[in-house]
Amino acid sequence: MGLVSNSSVTASASSVGVLGGTFDPVHSGHLAIAEAVRNELGLDVVLFVVAADQWLRSVPPVASAAARFAMVERAVEDSAGLEASDVDIVRGGSTYTADTLVDLRERLVGATELHLIVGADSAMSMDRWKRADEIGSLARVVVVGRPGLEFDGRLAKSHPAEGAVYVEGPMVDVSATAIRDRVQAEKSITGLVPDSVADYIAANEFYR
Numbered sequence: 001m002g003l004v005s006n007s008s009v010t011a012s013a014s015s016v017g018v019l020g021g022t023f024d025p026v027h028s029g030h031l032a033i034a035e036a037v038r039n040e041l042g043l044d045v046v047l048f049v050v051a052a053d054q055w056l057r058s059v060p061p062v063a064s065a066a067a068r069f070a071m072v073e074r075a076v077e078d079s080a081g082l083e084a085s086d087v088d089i090v091r092g093g094s095t096y097t098a099d100t101l102v103d104l105r106e107r108l109v110g111a112t113e114l115h116l117i118v119g120a121d122s123a124m125s126m127d128r129w130k131r132a133d134e135i136g137s138l139a140r141v142v143v144v145g146r147p148g149l150e151f152d153g154r155l156a157k158s159h160p161a162e163g164a165v166y167v168e169g170p171m172v173d174v175s176a177t178a179i180r181d182r183v184q185a186e187k188s189i190t191g192l193v194p195d196s197v198a199d200y201i202a203a204n205e206f207y208r
């Protein structure tokens with residue numbers, strides 16, 4: 001279940017967006033940017049690739065990889081053209097995007113073009129990613145605007161996001177951190193995550 005190689009959409013897809021993340025939890029900002037980039041670039045599908053372990057983060061994810069994947073599956077189930085991918089979870093260990101892209105290229109049949117979708121905040125830190133210099137030959141980088149973050153494309157020539165395609169996108173001001181904080185403060189998260197994800201968070205008592 002959820003394996004890219006089992007997917008009917010990705011089996012025939014020739015242009016694939018790759019949105020990697022911790023998704024702790026997945027939220028309406030992720031869904032909005034995926035839809036916006038898919039429409040703007042005419043992609044067949046956007047894969048939400050759930051990280052196993054985010055080595056760059058100072059604090060580990062709250063929810064397990066399996067639970068974060070389950071939330072992503074629920075979030076995309078009604079959206080044609082959005083899919084969950086467990087490629088990083090199956091590989092395990094620290095998640096490096098270069099590995100994600102290599103594995104996806106192996107799994108996706110046909111002449112697949114990969115578009116790595118990153119929010120403006122992630123894009124700025126791409127020069128600290130492991131084996132970032134490999135990314136340019138594996139995928140086209142697409143940077144999406146994020147409220148409060150001015151992305152100026154004037155990056156060093158060696159920066160992995162230099163020359164990236166920029167899509168302003170819907171500018172939805174929501175983060176997983178804000179959602180975790182709201183749950184802990186017993187505030188509503190209605191509208192910030194799909195209802196199916198809010199139900200899953202409540203049922204499993206995450207982020208309290």
Ligand code: ATP
Pocket residue numbers: 019020021022023024029030033117118119120121122123144145146147171172173174175176177178
């Ligand atoms: P956290 O608050 O826990 O750091 P997050 O909301 O940034 O989480 P991630 O799973 O870390 O969510 O993000 C995955 C990808 O989605 C990253 O490239 C990130 O920049 C991007 N992203 C997340 N939320 C938004 C948003 N509201 N607008 C644009 N990009 C976003």
